[in-house]
Amino acid sequence: xxxxxxxxxxxxxxxxxxxxxxxxxxxxxxxxxxxxxxxxxxxxxxxxxxxxxxxxxxxxxxxxxxxxxxxxxxxxxxxxxxxxxxxxxxxxxxxxxxxxxxxxxxxxxxxxxxxxxxxxxxxxxxxxxxxxxxxxxxxxxxxxxxxxxxxxxxxxxxxxxxxxxxxxxxxxxxxxxxxxxxxxxxxxxxxxxxxxxx
Amino acid sequence: xxxxxxxxxxxxxxxxxxxxxxxxxxxxxxxxxxxxxxxxxxxxxxxxxxxxxxxxxxxxxxxxxxxxxxxxxxxxxxxxxxxxxxxxxxxxxxxxxxxxxxxxxxxxxxxxxxxxxxxxxxxxxxxxxxxxxxxxxxxxxxxxxxxx
Numbered sequence: 001x002x003x004x005x006x007x008x009x010x011x012x013x014x015x016x017x018x019x020x021x022x023x024x025x026x027x028x029x030x031x032x033x034x035x036x037x038x039x040x041x042x043x044x045x046x047x048x049x050x051x052x053x054x055x056x057x058x059x060x061x062x063x064x065x066x067x068x069x070x071x072x073x074x075x076x077x078x079x080x081x082x083x084x085x086x087x088x089x090x091x092x093x094x095x096x097x098x099x100x101x102x103x104x105x106x107x108x109x110x111x112x113x114x115x116x117x118x119x120x121x122x123x124x125x126x127x128x129x130x131x132x133x134x135x136x137x138x139x140x141x142x143x144x145x146x147x148x149x150x151x152x153x154x155x156x157x158x159x160x161x162x163x164x165x166x167x168x169x170x171x172x173x174x175x176x177x178x179x180x181x182x183x184x185x186x187x188x189x190x191x192x193x194x195x196x197x198x
Numbered sequence: 199x200x201x202x203x204x205x206x207x208x209x210x211x212x213x214x215x216x217x218x219x220x221x222x223x224x225x226x227x228x229x230x231x232x233x234x235x236x237x238x239x240x241x242x243x244x245x246x247x248x249x250x251x252x253x254x255x256x257x258x259x260x261x262x263x264x265x266x267x268x269x270x271x272x273x274x275x276x277x278x279x280x281x282x283x284x285x286x287x288x289x290x291x292x293x294x295x296x297x298x299x300x301x302x303x304x305x306x307x308x309x310x311x312x313x314x315x316x317x318x319x320x321x322x323x324x325x326x327x328x329x330x331x332x333x334x335x336x337x338x339x340x341x342x343x344x345x346x
Contacts, residue, residue: 162314163302176235177311179304185241187248192234 025095028060029070035063035196037071038168040152040161043088043107044081044115047180051165052108054183062190068197073104075152076164086120086140088149093139094128102127103136171196206336213333214269217282217326221266227308228259235310242303243292276341279334286327293320 024031037059041048056071063069075092077084087107094103103124107114110123125133139145159168159177166179169192181189228236237255240246246254265285268278293305297315305315305323313319 162304162311176232178235178238179311180238180242185238185248188234188237188241188251192232195232195234 023072023095025098025100026073026092027070028073028101029064030067031070033064033067033070034171035069035193036170037063037069037193038074038170039071040074040076040156040159040164040166040168042076042078042081042084042164043091043104044084044111045078045164046111047163047182048165049108049111051181052104055181055186055189058183058186059189063193069193073100074156075149076156076161077149077153078164083114083118083120085149087114088152089140089145090120090124090136092148093136093142093145094124094132096139096145097132097135099128099132099136169193169196210333210336210340213329213336214272214275214279217330217333218266218269220326221262221269221282223266224308225259225263225266227312228255228310229263231309231311236306237310239304239306239310239312242301243296243306245292275337276334279330279337283327283330283334286323286330290320290323290327293323 039051039056041051059069059071064071075088077088091100091103091107094100106124106127107120114120114123121137124136128136161177162179165181166177167181167189169176169178169189174196176192178189178192233252233255236259237251240255241248241251262285265278265281268274269282289307293315296303297317297320302314304310304312305319306312307319307323
């Protein structure tokens, strides 16, 4: 988690202009990088936490920091997860003030705790300043934020995203789905991305 | 009714074209995409080490193509139909195993992003297996009849 945060600090100039633009704020890396990695994830899904805590750092290290790829995160709250939509709404609201990654880190770090207690906000608040907390809390209830989350979920269903996490690796017109990325199958993902970079 | 009779000849022809066509399509579906996608589907069965997954993902689609063309061409029918049956036995067994284990994975039948294993995919592949076993049996009967 700290690694991703450190990587984000390196990439801070890319994010500086993203405040107020949730889509841009959900990106990691430079959007002019040749390969785009779209990530469909659910904050309450254990495999997504594993991806966030493990493989995402590796992807950031190997491809995002060298400027070969950038990651765009999309919300795909699954209906069987009672609090994932609330978490997605809060994270998307935080994106509007440029705090998506901090909130996402906190949500995954305390996934089990808020899944058990149902108090999602309690684990997000500490990473935000008091004025940011007010903004995010208000925005999380805003219909426009809910609509953005729903648009992500609708896009995922349209793509037939088979599971979470699923990533789509693309360059130009070529797009390839890669469901269930993890450290075990990373050599395959790496080979796929390297193939697109050639 | 003798196996050399017209209805059996027609049935054999239909099975050859059907199974051959399916194998050619399956090969094309895998070869049109990067091999890594099919490799991901194979690896999700968790039966092979990664090096073997890569080997299978890179070679099996070509093998399926040759076998499919061989079936449609009708040459060495006992050999090609036996290979198809053997492949389908392996595929079907792995799919049943994954289904019983409750894995929600792509069957990999038509590339890496194919159907998730379900009763429907088992029925489809089971029907193909039954057809290929029948074709193999007929092929050996025809060979026996012609060599007798």
